[in-house]
Amino acid sequence: MELDQTDFQILSMLQDDGKCSYSKIARNIGVSEGTVRGRINKMLKNEVFEFIIHTNPYKIGLHVQAIIGLETRVGYHDAIACQLQPHRSVRFIGAFSGKHDLIIQAFFRDNEELVSFVDQTLSGIEGIISVDVNVELKQYKDTFSYVD
């Protein structure tokens, strides 16, 4: 799908305020409300973006955040990723080129839950050679606005 200037202007306003109304966007960028609605629906259909909420993990009791790098046996990527996928704690899973074959990001209630994840869940999965656990101490930036 080709996005033009108008589409990017719409995305830009929505990423500042996901609740911004069609009419407010329309007024700001000088097109009709129907145009904004049409563009948004087209982009939603093409999965250019989606309306979501971002919950602050700390405020709902998830105090421990970790990024875990995994070294895996050749050909075990997919199987491991699929086993990790359903876990509530796991927010992100990606296959990478570099030192780690798989990198995951996960949230836990406390350190105990993290330890149990590493010692029980991860150690029970076949094909994992090494586990590199990094626990977040401080967050400097966490943005979802990457449209210019």
Place this chain on the structure above:
Amino acid sequence: MELDQTDFQILSMLQDDGKCSYSKIARNIGVSEGTVRGRINKMLKNEVFEFIIHTNPYKIGLHVQAIIGLETRVGYHDAIACQLQPHRSVRFIGAFSGKHDLIIQAFFRDNEELVSFVDQTLSGIEGIISVDVNVELKQYKDTFSYVD
């Protein structure tokens, strides 16, 4: 701020559909529309969550995604993080305990932009001892729904 069952039910519905109306939520969980509105506004004020959009980076031309681990000289965390913060490409910056002192996640238009980021931007920052670049090959999971 203390969240009760009603708050979690509201969050749960919103994380499935960020555009869900107050009245639809109200009907579904059996309280009045005003109650839903009040709870949402209170949570927004307390920064429990925010309404945003999640743009698919690929669809807007950001084809290269990387997670970069940095080893830094003692005491240089903050200064480095602050220098990286304003960069458009950088989505996430965190200080960690573990093999890497800082971990960042960034999006680029192409490999050239990534290389230029590492060779120009990162190498120009004082206090960075080593750079561990991991380029994403495949994404298995990327969710924002971590309310039960």
Place this chain on the structure above:
DNA sequence: TATGAAAGTTGCTCCTT
């Protein structure tokens, strides 16, 4: 692009605890 009906939002008051 424009119109109008249907739906949603908002601020208010009133009630219950």
Place this chain on the structure above:
DNA sequence: AAGGAGCAACTTTCATA
């Protein structure tokens, strides 16, 4: 007080032409 329900004015949405 605090939180939930109910009401009326206003705004937004969305199908139709």
